[in-house]
Amino acid sequence: MVTLYGVHRSRASRPIWLLGEIGMDFTHVPVIQGYRLPDPHAASAPLNTTSPAYLAINPQGQIPCMTDGALTLTESLAITLYLAMAYGGALGPGDAGETALMAQWALHAVSAVEGPAIEILYARVDHGQTTKADDIIAAAAEKLRRPFARLDGHLAAHPYLVGDRFTVADINAAECVRYAQGHPAAFADFPALTAWLDKVQARPAFQAMWAKRNAEPA
8 A cells, every 4th residue: 555645735746636546545644844844843733744754754854745555755756757657647757768768758857947946936935026036037047948948848748748648647747847837937938848847737636636725734
């Protein structure tokens, strides 16, 4: 039985979305980030990333984490790729070439997209309606132009990232691109990317994950 540790307001959203697409049963153990709690070490604190019980599972103290029998994985993209290959059928790769392509798009998302997109996500949270926030957002959007152009070019010719079908590659990429959605101007020159993101986020499994995420405390 797969056990997934984490809350929806974290990178656990990626495997949660995928598991919804697969439709498989799994055990979900809510683990909140310790920094979100007034005192994560208090006796009354919920299970969190600084709890000894959780650190025994993932000594790095991050979420998500997944166990499946004797296997433990502590990186969200490794978790999604494993679940897709082990249980996802057509959501996973059909051959070695597709395996490499799914790894390629996951690495592209985390190395080229996620960092600048998160800068956009938190600019207003950290700095409000200030010139500093504007400058951070503008610089991050500029960093996204090249990776967004690559995605847009591919998606202008293909409905999805791998094999012309919806796969784990789309989940991994979309969940990184999502962080920049609060700044629509970053997408203005990339219509194929925008249409693809709208399409994958309209899927019932994403909508179910997103509803549960929004129901969690911010």
